Amino acid sequence: MREVALVAFAQSPSVRQDLRRNEVEILTPVIAEAIRWGGVPRKEIGFTCSGSCDYLAGVPFSFVSALDAVGAWPPIRESHVEMDGAWALYEAWVRLQVGDVDSALVYGFGKSSVGDPRDISVLQLDPYYAAPLWPDSVSLAALQARALLQSSGYTERDFAEVVARSLRDAKRNPNAQVSGDFSPDELVKARYDVSPLREHDCPPVSDGAAAVVLAAGDLARKVCERPAWIAGIDHRIEAHSLGARDLTKSPSAALAAEKAGMGKGSLDVAELHAPFSHQELILREALGLGESVAINPSGGALAANPIMAAGLIRIGEAAQLVMDGSAKRAVGHATSGPCLQQNLICVLEAR
């Protein structure tokens, strides 16, 4: 495959509700920053791809006005996925494989605060058999967490430890929305939201955006001192029907990791898109991540979860550590659908 690397990453701070800015206004400075760091002039970007979801804002074509943040004039080669920006990155990586363009701008954005994402996510389910029952995203995650507790040695305190570590690490992340020092023993005393999940086991509602610049081969070397090379990228989906899946496992994450060649070398860091605390435990197991791998030094999705950007942010955070020299090999992960139905793995390395 053609050598492609992340050469820039920018994100907005995640906030509970950005009352003063719409999606385009949140996005505009983020794209400008990514372009500035990326070193490829805006007019020379070969391909642009974004990820967003109409249902967050409740309007059709949420990506149309986002073009104003890109500055699509003269007209640009552009595409959009109704998926997390991580899949927009995948599309851009594929586009660069074709070989006729050398750079790409990728962004994802979501203003989750406009509606109630917990309820909106129900509309993602089978419209005939599942959605009418209205199982919201926290309830479905709780089913998964319960199944995990019953089939493994994990306890609710293990969930709390994931939360405590994530929020502690988030203190060093200026873009995080939630952070602080919490003891797992105190956390497990909190009331359940949906048993066995407590509020801190669930992601915050976040408004935010992220953008990255990709460049191929020599262009990447030219514009970036230490590009985060994509050693492998793959994504896989599982059955939608929850009854058809073993919710305590993530075969799609494991398969994506295998196809992306994650196991071909040792990892320093993994940024996992685990919106619920117990999902990190499932993913660690599926990906075979041992104690030597730092998990979510950014604080992960428990500290900030701007839907449609949160997965792209995981890849960006992992790439940032490669670009600044603190990691040699890192993985960024994104998920979509109820209970980790779909997973993407992006392996990044210094060369």
Added chain:
Amino acid sequence: MAERCAVAGIGQTKYSAKRTDVSMAGLVREAALRALEDAEMTWKDIDAVVIGKAPDLFEGVMMPEIYLADALGAVGKPMMRVHTAGSVGGSTAIVASHLVHGAAFERVLTVAYEKQSESEATWALTVRVPFSLPLVAGAGGYFAPTIRQYIKRSGAPENIGTMVAVKDRLNALRNPYAHLRMEGINADMVMASPMLWDPLRYLDACPSSDGACAMVLTNEKNAERVMNPAWILATAMRSEPISFPGRDEVSPRAGRDAASELYLEGGITNPREEIDVAEVYVPFSWYEPMWMENLGFAPKNEGWKMTAEGATAFDGDLPVNPSGGVLSSNPIGASGMIRFAEAALQVRGQAGEHQVDGAQVALGHAYGGGSQFFSMWLVGSAKP
């Protein structure tokens, strides 16, 4: 050097106002199964699935690829969902072709659909957002002023739209999948239909349809297994902002730029001469002459002459929409892919009663948003 890519299988559903006999999953599966059968493949031969549709509000299902994974045999495979407004059916096919061109996969299933009967598209397009331009009239009301602008600047006679409306519905009588099959359609019937958005009458407009279209795209090695693959000669996509001072909405630069890139890549120097048949996204009759100019088939302000002279008719020198086009079948998210698939059918010689004799090079075209998103491809019977 990119891998070659070809269309090895094509599947369409019957298009109609309400497919109450199938669920959304049943609808996409029907098209996908036909494409697999055409390609002489089964689900397990497929490496990846790329699905597209127009806004999720059209059916009320958010990110429906999540729910459709099982129906499309995508479990354990990569699955992507493209959304680029009305051009999405075309864009989806192009994204799928990139997976093959880029050597990421060898056999890709791509599907686009809309089940408009599940909701109401004009409602879904009419949502008011603070500080945003409200689109309160649906697509027809949005495009009518642009059409009036075209008529004014080109001096086109008033009956051009009517001619297109009749021609495409006559073509639809040759296509068993077409939604509208209007025996005896003529200019009087179009003129007698109610005025909706001046100058567009009811019969100048596309229908609302349920339907799905699917294609199997493969690399060279796999394409050679089928009798007559449609080789992808070139693809192009362009986007521009919806609104800014001085924007030419009649003949948007994004469309012109995409066509130029397409012809350059496909080795076309005289599109009118070298392209045998075109499936062009014409949701309102007047868009045929407008796109003839935008696509470089006619000089500026002279596209209407092609319609007037019968050049775009089934027996003309550049048949446009022999399938009946969007004016006869419009499952919105699929309409672009249907254009791409129909172009492929023509160069494969498999278009049945609407086959254009000797078609060797064909254009598939789609546009969307406020005439701002364009996707197109050029397919041929000979390997590039």
